[in-house]
Amino acid sequence: MSRPAIAYINLNHLRHNYRLLTQRSTGASVMAIIKANGYGHGQALIAPVLLAEGCRHFGVTDACEGAQLRKLLAAAGSGEESTIAMLAGIYDKEDAGLATAHALTPAITDSAQIGLLKEAGFHGSVWIKIDTGMNRLGAEQPQLLIKQCHDSAIAVRGIMSHLACADEPDHPMNRQQAASFSSQCRQIDPQLPRSLLNSAGIITMPEEAGDIVRPGLALYGIEPLPAMPVGLKPVMTLTGAIVQVRNIPAGASISYGASFTARQPMRIAVVSLGYADGLPRGLSNKGQAFLRGQTLPVVGRVCMDYTMLDITGTDAEQGDYVEFWGENISAGDVAGALDTISYTLFTGIGERVTRLAV
Numbered sequence: 001m002s003r004p005a006i007a008y009i010n011l012n013h014l015r016h017n018y019r020l021l022t023q024r025s026t027g028a029s030v031m032a033i034i035k036a037n038g039y040g041h042g043q044a045l046i047a048p049v050l051l052a053e054g055c056r057h058f059g060v061t062d063a064c065e066g067a068q069l070r071k072l073l074a075a076a077g078s079g080e081e082s083t084i085a086m087l088a089g090i091y092d093k094e095d096a097g098l099a100t101a102h103a104l105t106p107a108i109t110d111s112a113q114i115g116l117l118k119e120a121g122f123h124g125s126v127w128i129k130i131d132t133g134m135n136r137l138g139a140e141q142p143q144l145l146i147k148q149c150h151d152s153a154i155a156v157r158g159i160m161s162h163l164a165c166a167d168e169p170d171h172p173m174n175r176q177q178a179a180s181f182s183s184q185c186r187q188i189d190p191q192l193p194r195s196l197l198n199s200a201g202i203i204t205m206p207e208e209a210g211d212i213v214r215p216g217l218a219l220y221g222i223e224p225l226p227a228m229p230v231g232l233k234p235v236m237t238l239t240g241a242i243v244q245v246r247n248i249p250a251g252a253s254i255s256y257g258a259s260f261t262a263r264q265p266m267r268i269a270v271v272s273l274g275y276a277d278g279l280p281r282g283l284s285n286k287g288q289a290f291l292r293g294q295t296l297p298v299v300g301r302v303c304m305d306y307t308m309l310d311i312t313g314t315d316a317e318q319g320d321y322v323e324f325w326g327e328n329i330s331a332g333d334v335a336g337a338l339d340t341i342s343y344t345l346f347t348g349i350g351e352r353v354t355r356l357a358v
């Protein structure tokens with residue numbers, strides 16, 4: 001039997017989110033960002049559903065993710081009409097070979113990358129990634145790159161940039177970046193397709209959608225702006241099974257460091273989900289789980305493989321699966337309580353957690 005730790009992946013919610021984002025994208029195409037194993041949800045579950053919904057543009061991090069995705073899409077009946085952008089570009093010769101073999105579309109920031117593609121015999125297309133204020137990846141000389149592409153029979157798919165503060169709608173950087181993007185695109189080549197917006201940007205600056213938008217988080221059902229919900233539905237529900245129920249006396253302590261001591265006799269559930277599965281250790285004595293309308297507090301420290309819950313006075317039993325985030329406990333709220341973002345929760349889910357489509 002596999003480990004009783006399951007992330008349920010609600011494909012209807014994924015469909016709903018994709019449709020909603022498509023409607024809000026004011027005529028732009030949607031590039032579904034399914035990097036890092038579909039934000040931890042399982043690329044193999046996510047990609048075929050999006051393809052069936054009509055999605056023909058996907059974004060991953062690098063060539064390895066891109067090659068895997070190309071195989072998945074081919075198995076789902078899609079040829080090279082589906083584009084796969086490699087947002088991190090090309091690292092080395094091997095990447096350039098994979099990009100060539102699997103018809104990937106790297107986002108390019110320097111001449112060396114074009115050199116590698118040329119050597120690999122690449123005649124596909126590339127995105128030119130420019131910086132508009134985030135000061136992460138960005139081409140210093142985009143025009144030169146475009147010329148090199150033309151000289152090497154490499155097509156330019158478009159120009160992209162990324163917003164630094166899209167989840168803070170009033171942040172002045174948003175308008176500054178949008179203005180810088182339009183003016184740089186005009187200067188570089190006004191005819192080239194443009195792509196600027198991530199999930200939060202689609203909601204707050206739809207007029208900047210350009211030719212193609214790049215939602216990630218929102219596809220998975222997290223509201224990028226909790227104060228401006230748009231009706232997204234959570235895709236992942238993370239659960240672990242109660243593998244033992246313990247009755248402990250008053251005065252007994254629980255888990256490593258004896259950080260929790262029972263004031264009265266308690267029923268404790270030992271759940272098969274720990275930090276090696278991606279349940280953050282910060283939830284020790286702080287988090288909660290959900291079962292049949294009941295909230296079950298985490299007691300003691302989260303261990304590598306287990307987490308203990310207070311089930312005193314509840315109907316919880318051995319074999320029950322409890323939810324740590326998903327349809328009843330928002331992953332966004334869990335992340336907020338830990339002073340992190342839901343991206344880190346999702347991408348931290350361990351390999352030994354089964355992703356199960358529902």
Ligand SMILES: Cc1ncc(COP(=O)(O)O)c(C=O)c1O
Pocket residue numbers: 033087162197198199200214215216217218
């Ligand atoms: C270049 C790029 N585009 C789009 C996205 C998707 O962003 P989000 O998940 O906020 O929609 C990311 C995510 O990190 C990214 O790096």
